[in-house]
Amino acid sequence: xxxxxxxxxxxxxxxxxxxxxxxxxPNTEIxxxxxxxxxxxxxxxxxxxxxxxxxxxxxxxxxxMVILAxxxxxMRELLQALGxxxxxxxxxxxxxxxxxxxxxxxxxxxxxxxxFVGGHPMAGRERSGPDAAEATLFEGAxxxxxxxxxxxxxxxxxxxxxxxxxGATPCFIDAYEHDAYVAAVxxxxxxxxxxxxxxxxxxxxxxxxSKLAATGYRDISRLASGDPEMHKGILLTNKEPIIHWIDExxxxxxxxxxxxxxxxxALGKTLVKAWEARALWLxxxxxxxxxxxxxxDDLGTGxxxxxxxxxxxxxxxxxxxxxxxxxEPFKERKDQPGGPPAWK
Amino acid sequence: xxxxxxxxxxxxxxxxxxxxxxxxxPNTEIxxxxxxxxxxxxxxxxxxxxxxxxxxxxxxxxxxMVILAxxxxxMRELLQALGxxxxxxxxxxxxxxxxxxxxxxxxxxxxxxxxFVGGHPMAGRERSGPDAAEATLFEGAxxxxxxxxxxxxxxxxxxxxxxxxxGATPCFIDAYEHDAYVAAVxxxxxxxxxxxxxxxxxxxxxxxxSKLAATGYRDISRLASGDPEMHKGILLTNKEPIIHWIDExxxxxxxxxxxxxxxxxALGKTLVKAWEARALWLxxxxxxxxxxxxxxDDLGTGxxxxxxxxxxxxxxxxxxxxxxxxxEPFKERKDQPGGPPAWK
Numbered sequence: 014x015x016x017x018x019x020x021x022x023x024x025x026x027x028x029x030x031x032x033x034x035x036x037x038x039p040n041t042e043i044x045x046x047x048x049x050x051x052x053x054x055x056x057x058x059x060x061x062x063x064x065x066x067x068x069x070x071x072x073x074x075x076x077x078m079v080i081l082a083x084x085x086x087x088m089r090e091l092l093q094a095l096g097x098x099x100x101x102x103x104x105x106x107x108x109x110x111x112x113x114x115x116x117x118x119x120x121x122x123x124x125x126x127x128x129f130v131g132g133h134p135m136a137g138r139e140r141s142g143p144d145a146a147e148a149t150l151f152e153g154a155x156x157x158x159x160x161x162x163x164x165x166x167x168x169x170x171x172x173x174x175x176x177x178x179x180g181a182t183p184c185f186i187d188a189y190e191h192d193a194y195v196a197a198v199x200x201x202x203x204x205x206x207x208x209x210x211x212x213x214x215x216x217x218x219x220x221x222x223s224k225l226a227a228t229g230y231r232d233i234s235r236l237a238s239g240d241p242e243m244h245k246g247i248l249l250t251n252k253e254p255i256i257h258w259i260d261e262x263x264x265x266x267x268x269x270x271x272x273x274x275x276x277x278x279a280l281g282k283t284l285v286k287a288w289e290a291r292a293l294w295l296x297x298x299x300x301x302x303x304x305x306x307x308x309x310d311d312l313g314t315g316x317x318x319x320x321x322x323x324x325x326x327x328x329x330x331x332x333x334x335x336x337x338x339x340x341e342p343f344k345e346r347k348d349q350p351g352g353p354p355a356w357k
Numbered sequence: 358x359x360x361x362x363x364x365x366x367x368x369x370x371x372x373x374x375x376x377x378x379x380x381x382x383p384n385t386e387i388x389x390x391x392x393x394x395x396x397x398x399x400x401x402x403x404x405x406x407x408x409x410x411x412x413x414x415x416x417x418x419x420x421x422m423v424i425l426a427x428x429x430x431x432m433r434e435l436l437q438a439l440g441x442x443x444x445x446x447x448x449x450x451x452x453x454x455x456x457x458x459x460x461x462x463x464x465x466x467x468x469x470x471x472x473f474v475g476g477h478p479m480a481g482r483e484r485s486g487p488d489a490a491e492a493t494l495f496e497g498a499x500x501x502x503x504x505x506x507x508x509x510x511x512x513x514x515x516x517x518x519x520x521x522x523x524g525a526t527p528c529f530i531d532a533y534e535h536d537a538y539v540a541a542v543x544x545x546x547x548x549x550x551x552x553x554x555x556x557x558x559x560x561x562x563x564x565x566x567s568k569l570a571a572t573g574y575r576d577i578s579r580l581a582s583g584d585p586e587m588h589k590g591i592l593l594t595n596k597e598p599i600i601h602w603i604d605e606x607x608x609x610x611x612x613x614x615x616x617x618x619x620x621x622x623a624l625g626k627t628l629v630k631a632w633e634a635r636a637l638w639l640x641x642x643x644x645x646x647x648x649x650x651x652x653x654d655d656l657g658t659g660x661x662x663x664x665x666x667x668x669x670x671x672x673x674x675x676x677x678x679x680x681x682x683x684x685e686p687f688k689e690r691k692d693q694p695g696g697p698p699a700w701k
Contacts, residue, residue, distance in 0.1 A: 191569075194565065197556075197560070198571075199574065202553060202573045204613060205577060209549060211631050212541075213541050214630075214638070221538065224645070225535075226638065229543055229546045229547065229580050230543065232577070233549060233580065234635050236577065237634075238632060241625065245621070245625050248613075249617065249621060256617065259610055261560070266552055270600055273596055284589055286558075287551045287552075287555050288583075291578050297567065298570075
């Protein structure tokens with residue numbers, strides 16, 4: 014019997030539990046912990062875990078895989094607490110939205126026999142907590158995988174299987190690249206959305222003007238309804254790339270103002286270009302989805318995740334990270350006891 | 358037989374035509390014009406008008422009401438062209454997203470016997486053109502009404518009826534107030550959305566990073582897919598309030614950066630406040646919708662639109678604008694020939 018421990022039973026942690034248990038993995042026990050007793054009890058009642066523990070040392074005892082699904086800012090302390098309790102050969106993964114900071118914490122705090130493989134499922138909802146969890150939350154979503162220094166190939170594979178087992182598409186990416194990209198396409202939109210609500214919602218005229226706010230305002234402000242604690246964690250663990258993109262965005266806002274005042278032609282062209290850029294993105298996105306669906310039928314499990322992201326460089330990177338040329342640091346270390354779950 | 362002329366048969370104009378014709382108003386002919394022959398022919402084929410005209414002077418000939426549903430920037434020229442062709446007592450209304458500029462054009466260019474009553478239906482879609490039109494587009498939406506100087510009470514009433522006949526909720530508002538408010542809750546979100554696409558979509562890393570863009574990016578960028586010509590018109594006819602709000606927004610972005618670097622506590626509080634502000638707005642919005650539905654059943658048509666916006670000041674303003682105390686400039690001028698359609 015192998016044990017998978019989920020630490021943090023909010024939306025993401027409970028959804029992982031529900032999805033794994035729904036898959037009825039043989040010889041696998043899904044256990045969970047949350048420092049919030051109410052979340053722990055809800056997750057347990059809804060069947061997100063086989064067994065709920067109210068103590069961290071108990072939940073990770075003998076676990077081959079530990080999944081950290083807490084807010085980012087709680088992870089440093091958890092990694093510190095886990096360091097001495099994990100068995101050699103086990104794997105720790107996480108679900109945080111930024112990767113560089115977590116990887117550096119893991120490298121500093123985990124013992125050398127434990128592999129850290131960072132993860133980032135690209136799924137979420139406005140509502141948070143176990144009540145919002147669903148077994149299907151990750152279906153069709155990308156699940157970014159960023160192996161830590163010294164992670165074994167078996168550990169990496171087990172996180173790939175984890176993503177696959179909950180219905181997501183595993184994709185390899187470099188930590189810096191990941192953080193720079195999500196800063197632009199995920200964290201900047203969150204900053205914008207929240208700041209729109211701050212700017213309008215705290216203005217003296219808000220009471221009257223809010224009545225005129227319609228679907229446009231609703232959509233652009235949607236991300237402001239995400240979990241504030243999660244957003245704080247993102248902003249504090251991915252500062253530099255996010256600040257770079259806020260500055261870039263402010264520069265483009267100044268461009269807009271200038272064009273409104275003195276260059277109507279350039280303004281028109283800019284609006285058309287933005288229109289085109291979004292149309293192209295939507296088309297590419299639909300195309301990728303269709304290709305994903307086709308390829309998933311044609312390919313064997315072994316290679317599937319390598320080809321799911323368009324772009325050869327990422328496929329190369331994935332092969333390299335999986336250690337197919339059998340070099341350190343991804344060589345499997347069979348001499349170690351324990352080891353990550355060998356799903357499928 | 359009274360004639361209602363729709364000038365501009367894109368999404369809004371064609372949807373108005375479809376909704377009015379669906380309502381089978383007695384003794385009313387809906388006619389339409391568009392300078393684009395393809396739009397004119399499409400709108401005609403789909404039944405948005407009883408008759409399509411390819412000449413502006415022909416479509417407004419004998420019309421009691423002219424609805425300008427063109428891009429904002431085309432309206433000045435149209436008002437100039439219409440000035441000499443409209444019969445005394447007729448009413449001109451529009452559907453533009455900013456009101457001060459259009460009202461000043463109307464005041465300058467229309468003869469004194471013609472009433473101008475500005476309108477702004479708060480409805481739209483990502484797609485534009487007659488193909489995207491629907492008879493139900495305005496159902497449940499607010500339709501802002503801003504009577505021009507010297508507009509008769511009959512003219513104002515006829516535009517109220519127009520909004521009601523297409524299923525919208527008429528709401529009175531002052532032009533400056535309207536433009537300041539929509540700058541914050543409608544135009545700023547559009548600027549933000551477009552600028553997000555400009556900032557990210559034109560960056561060198563876009564090809565790779567676009568693959569990581571998910572539902573958050575999709576929602577925040579949605580307004581960038583609106584008609585660029587319409588957006589240009591909004592930006593150029595409501596410059597000052599929009600620039601005020603862009604500046605306000607930039608100031609709040611600088612706050613965010615500062616808090617990320619040096620004040621984690623304030624950052625956390627700001628994120629929580631934004632979360633709360635949006636939750637409150639959503640609750641108020643749902644409450645207003647429910648009240649609207651209830652009141653619509655209880656009240657007579659005559660007063661219904663006056664009470665539909667919460668806030669007594671607006672109710673007072675509405676009564677005043679409708680000339681219920683029978684003072685100039687809203688006194689009905691029965692001596693004039695023609696006159697707006699006397700729907701219901």
